[in-house]
Amino acid sequence: MKQTAFLLLLMLGSFSLFAQSEKYQKTMQQRIAEIEGAVQNGNMATLANTFERIAEAEKNQWLPFYYAAYCQVMTALLEQDKSKVDPIADKAETLLKKAETLAGGANSEINVIYSMIATAHLTVDPPARWMQYGQSSTAFLEKARAQDPANPRPLYLEGQSKFYTPEQFGGGKAAAAQVLEKAIVLFDQFKPASELHPTWGKAAAQYFLAQCK
Amino acid sequence: MIKIRPLNHLVLLLLLLISQLATLGQTAVRGKLLTPKGKPVIGASLAIKNSYDGATTDSTGQFQFETAETGKQLLQITAIGFKPLEEWLELNGNAIELRLTLKEAIDELKAVVVTAGSFEASDTKRTTVLSSIDVVTTASANADVTAALRTLPGTQQVGEKEGLFVRGGSGEEARVFIDGTLVNNFFYSALPDLATRGRFSPFLFKGTVFSSGGYSALYGQALSGALILETIDLPDQRSASLGISSVGLSGGYQHLNKKKTASWGANYGYTNLYPYFQLVKQRPDYFRIPAFHGGDANFRIKTSKTGILKFYSTVQANQLGIRTPDIDSASLKNSFGLSNYNIYTNLAWKERLGKKWKLFLGTSYSLNRDEIENRLQNQENKDQNLSEQPYVSKSFDVDARGSLLQFKTVLDRRLGSGLSVLRFGGEWLYFKDDVKFRDTITRNNLQEDQFKAGFAEMDVYITNNLAAKLGTRVEHSSLLGRANIVPRLSMAYKLGEKGQASLAYGIFYQKPERNQLLLNPDLRFTKAAHYIANYQVINSSYTFRAEVFYKKYKDLVKTFPSTTNNGEGYAKGIEFFWRDKKTIEGVDYWVSYSYLDTKRDYLNFPGSLQPNFAANHTASLVVKKFITKWKTQFNASYSFATGRPYYNIRFDQGGNKFVIADQGKTIPFNNLSLSINYLPAIGKTNAKAFTVWVLSVNNVLNQKQIFNYNYSYDGLTRRPIRPAANQFFFIGCFISFGVDRSQDVINSNL
Numbered sequence: 019m020k021q022t023a024f025l026l027l028l029m030l031g032s033f034s035l036f037a038q039s040e041k042y043q044k045t046m047q048q049r050i051a052e053i054e055g056a057v058q059n060g061n062m063a064t065l066a067n068t069f070e071r072i073a074e075a076e077k078n079q080w081l082p083f084y085y086a087a088y089c090q091v092m093t094a095l096l097e098q099d100k101s102k103v104d105p106i107a108d109k110a111e112t113l114l115k116k117a118e119t120l121a122g123g124a125n126s127e128i129n130v131i132y133s134m135i136a137t138a139h140l141t142v143d144p145p146a147r148w149m150q151y152g153q154s155s156t157a158f159l160e161k162a163r164a165q166d167p168a169n170p171r172p173l174y175l176e177g178q179s180k181f182y183t184p185e186q187f188g189g190g191k192a193a194a195a196q197v198l199e200k201a202i203v204l205f206d207q208f209k210p211a212s213e214l215h216p217t218w219g220k221a222a223a224q225y226f227l228a229q230c231k
Numbered sequence: 232m233i234k235i236r237p238l239n240h241l242v243l244l245l246l247l248l249i250s251q252l253a254t255l256g257q258t259a260v261r262g263k264l265l266t267p268k269g270k271p272v273i274g275a276s277l278a279i280k281n282s283y284d285g286a287t288t289d290s291t292g293q294f295q296f297e298t299a300e301t302g303k304q305l306l307q308i309t310a311i312g313f314k315p316l317e318e319w320l321e322l323n324g325n326a327i328e329l330r331l332t333l334k335e336a337i338d339e340l341k342a343v344v345v346t347a348g349s350f351e352a353s354d355t356k357r358t359t360v361l362s363s364i365d366v367v368t369t370a371s372a373n374a375d376v377t378a379a380l381r382t383l384p385g386t387q388q389v390g391e392k393e394g395l396f397v398r399g400g401s402g403e404e405a406r407v408f409i410d411g412t413l414v415n416n417f418f419y420s421a422l423p424d425l426a427t428r429g430r431f432s433p434f435l436f437k438g439t440v441f442s443s444g445g446y447s448a449l450y451g452q453a454l455s456g457a458l459i460l461e462t463i464d465l466p467d468q469r470s471a472s473l474g475i476s477s478v479g480l481s482g483g484y485q486h487l488n489k490k491k492t493a494s495w496g497a498n499y500g501y502t503n504l505y506p507y508f509q510l511v512k513q514r515p516d517y518f519r520i521p522a523f524h525g526g527d528a529n530f531r532i533k534t535s536k537t538g539i540l541k542f543y544s545t546v547q548a549n550q551l552g553i554r555t556p557d558i559d560s561a562s563l564k565n566s567f568g569l570s571n572y573n574i575y576t577n578l579a580w581k582e583r584l585g586k587k588w589k590l591f592l593g594t595s596y597s598l599n600r601d602e603i604e605n606r607l608q609n610q611e612n613k614d615q616n617l618s619e620q621p622y623v624s625k626s627f628d629v630d631a632r633g634s635l636l637q638f639k640t641v642l643d644r645r646l647g648s649g650l651s652v653l654r655f656g657g658e659w660l661y662f663k664d665d666v667k668f669r670d671t672i673t674r675n676n677l678q679e680d681q682f683k684a685g686f687a688e689m690d691v692y693i694t695n696n697l698a699a700k701l702g703t704r705v706e707h708s709s710l711l712g713r714a715n716i717v718p719r720l721s722m723a724y725k726l727g728e729k730g731q732a733s734l735a736y737g738i739f740y741q742k743p744e745r746n747q748l749l750l751n752p753d754l755r756f757t758k759a760a761h762y763i764a765n766y767q768v769i770n771s772s773y774t775f776r777a778e779v780f781y782k783k784y785k786d787l788v789k790t791f792p793s794t795t796n797n798g799e800g801y802a803k804g805i806e807f808f809w810r811d812k813k814t815i816e817g818v819d820y821w822v823s824y825s826y827l828d829t830k831r832d833y834l835n836f837p838g839s840l841q842p843n844f845a846a847n848h849t850a851s852l853v854v855k856k857f858i859t860k861w862k863t864q865f866n867a868s869y870s871f872a873t874g875r876p877y878y879n880i881r882f883d884q885g886g887n888k889f890v891i892a893d894q895g896k897t898i899p900f901n902n903l904s905l906s907i908n909y910l911p912a913i914g915k916t917n918a919k920a921f922t923v924w925v926l927s928v929n930n931v932l933n934q935k936q937i938f939n940y941n942y943s944y945d946g947l948t949r950r951p952i953r954p955a956a957n958q959f960f961f962i963g964c965f966i967s968f969g970v971d972r973s974q975d976v977i978n979s980n981l
Contacts, residue, residue, distance in 0.1 A: 045283055070276060071284070101770055105312060184860075187859070187862070
């Protein structure tokens with residue numbers, strides 16, 4: 019009887035452990051799959067909160083904080099009312115800092131988000147903020163590329179920024195297309211470290227490339 | 232079969248347990264989240280602590296979710312711009328309906344700011360009236376900080392004397408502060424009937440607060456206004472710079488260490504107007520062409536994550552000589568020679584001490600020497616010594632040395648969890664002025680003043696929408712042997728999302744000028760009381776401001792019948808400012824208008840008069856447009872002011888009093904200026920060199936400008952005071968070389 023009870027406890031214990039990480043995997047996979055559609059249906063902010071809840075409950079996973087920061091900065095970039103952008107971008111930075119701590123430093127993917135946060139601040143008042151945020155946005159992308167040359171996202175963002183930059187400033191469709199084509203090659207070769215690691219950006223890169231032609 | 236049974240039993244038990252876990256806890260939670268005023272809070276996050284369960288509020292503030300958790304659980308509610316809320320829930324399967332209220336967080340971005348009387352220009356995230364790049368790109372300014380401020384309401388278009396003439400105040404009534412400490416000789420040394428520029432480059436400053444009244448208790452000794460400048464922090468990268476222009480050459484180097492925690496730099500500039508004067512004829516005869524040497528050095532060190540130590544020092548030497556026809560005799564000339572040395576040094580340290588305290592320590596030292604040689608000369612430019620009036624007083628030498636040493640400490644203590652702050656501190660200033668004056672006899676006057684002040688100020692945020700600033704300042708001057716204590720009060724109330732109203736009141740004291748103290752050492756502080764009401768709407772595309780003010784002057788210095796503090800005066804007016812970055816695609820413009828009604832009885836005025844530095848109506852229009860295709864920014868500014876009064880105040884021997892022998896109004900002031908900035912490297916983020924070409928023309932339309940009139944001794948002749956030349960042209964090329972920045976990026980990752 020004692021033995022049975024012990025076995026029972028052991029089984030229950032390992033089951034709940036297994037259940038927990040199973041739940042994490044499953045929930046994350048589901049939510050990550052929702053990101054792509056969230057741009058269209060305006061659910062970015064909701065998704066950001068969802069990732070933040072997972073992050074706070076898990077406590078030691080950097081990816082949910084990373085995705086929370088990503089969804090939050092996307093919210094900032096999609097926000098039409100420019101006066102609301104700064105606080106949202108600040109919130110994204112707070113989340114990203116937590117991801118950075120848990121990941122043991124700012125890796126390539128995290129620096130990509132730092133670059134996007136700088137871009138979000140830049141959009142509020144480009145002429146006045148170009149010097150500060152334009153430069154730091156580029157610097158973060160360069161850093162992200164140097165850390166992981168196989169990461170397609172820094173290239174995709176560079177291409178996107180070139181797409182929006184006038185030809186006279188070294189941007190334009192032709193220049194953007196060059197970078198985006200390289201980015202897509204990298205996307206095709208890219209192998210995420212796990213099912214939960216970032217893979218986003220390919221569809222958007224293809225979209226911008228199509229616009230260039 | 233039998234063997235397996237216990238295990239089957241166990242599996243059954245387990246399944247039962249699991250199914251119970253799954254079904255027992257499903258509790259539905261729904262409700263509404265509102266502000267205290269009943270408006271929905273949108274996009275707020277609700278989370279059951281330590282679980283994945285929760286929701287986000289929709290556009291009506293509603294939320295709904297189910298949770299598998301059971302028992303007593305903590306619901307955490309957060310939203311950007313609101314104070315977080317926690318609520319204990321008892322989860323037992325029965326649906327929970329909640330109606331929650333979230334209070335707005337008092338945060339810097341949303342909170343009301345006291346703006347009465349002050350214009351802020353900075354590069355921080357906050358929407359401001361002007362940014363520091365605006366200072367550089369204002370067409371009429373020629374990269375002079377104070378000239379750019381002259382396009383804002385409250386300032387006068389005075390061209391015959393340096394300084395900021397604010398709301399009926401003289402140039403001496405506005406003072407400049409750099410990193411908290413007072414700057415003596417902010418402008419180049421005064422010239423007869425010509426305004427001089429500021430000594431400091433606008434690129435040195437990241438933040439500018441221009442207060443045309445009602446300023447903080449941290450500052451004093453300015454009756455009218457304060458210009459508070461904050462120097463830049465660490466640069467983003469190492470760089471070298473080179474400049475060549477129609478008036479001189481400049482070069483510099485700025486070093487930044489790899490960890491980006493410390494920087495140092497040095498610059499040198501040489502200005503010589505000889506080539507320019509060959510091309511553009513000047514009204515006065517420059518027998519010594521203006522030449523300026525200026526060197527500066529700086530270092531900035533991050534002393535911790537939150538602390539920074541900044542040092543800036545500049546050494547300048549310059550000289551010039553001007554000859555103008557003498558007003559009293561057609562056969563004589565007046566020759567003025569000036570040689571100036573100036574040293575300015577500033578060291579400031581800012582640090583956060585714990586979570587609540589902030590410390591500022593600042594010290595500065597400045598030394599200025601003016602050697603003036605004034606001569607009466609004949610047509611062959613030979614010195615003449617005539618012993619009768621008025622000629623006797625026209626040949627003189629002055630050797631003036633002034634120094635200022637000061638220390639300032641400010642401590643900030645955050646109160647509670649919001650933005651409320653208590654700020655207090657003190658300053659000690661040691662002024663030493665040694666002036667040797669020689670005409671027929673030599674007089675030597677040394678004046679020293681140990682000036683001490685203590686101040687305390689509290690920012691009280693009652694809510695996000697209502698804030699007050701209460702301050703007081705105590706000052707003592709050893710020279711005057713007197714002390715004063717003043718109140719400074721202001722408050723602001725937010726009306727709607729973008730609009731706000733502010734009120735300010737304060738009393739301001741200022742020492743009499745040194746010459747006046749020589750005549751009567753018993754003079755008291757001069758005094759002004761300010762009353763200001765302001766309404767402002769700011770958003771990212773436009774700014775509107777309206778401000779009314781009343782200023783009461785007391786104890787101004789009268790110089791007749793004897794030197795006393797019997798003078799007085801007033802100034803009142805209304806000012807408007809409108810800036811719009813959106814309505815016209817790609818065009819950024821601002822308009823300012825000031826109405827001023829002021830009179831004062833001071834110096835030798837025979838009664839209450841509108842002073843000659845005050846125009847009733849002043850307006851400016853500044854337009855900027857960047858044309859992407861050409862990588863060029865076009866800037867234009869137009870300033871207008873109605874005529875200013877001029878007087879010939881003469882001493883009437885018979886009546887033993889001063890009388891107005893002649894008076895009138897000058898022609899209105901008009902000035903259209905244009906400037907073009909061409910930036911061939913803009914947008915190339917990896918460019919090794921960043922070049923800016925600048926071309927500017929002041930008074931494009933060549934409109935006649937008369938600032939005032941000079942009268943001859945006998946009162947029979949008067950001559951207009953006009954600028955040295957109607958127009959000013961400038962062309963320059965400034966290059967900065969980023970020193971292998973790409974290498975830095977790679978290195979920092981290895």
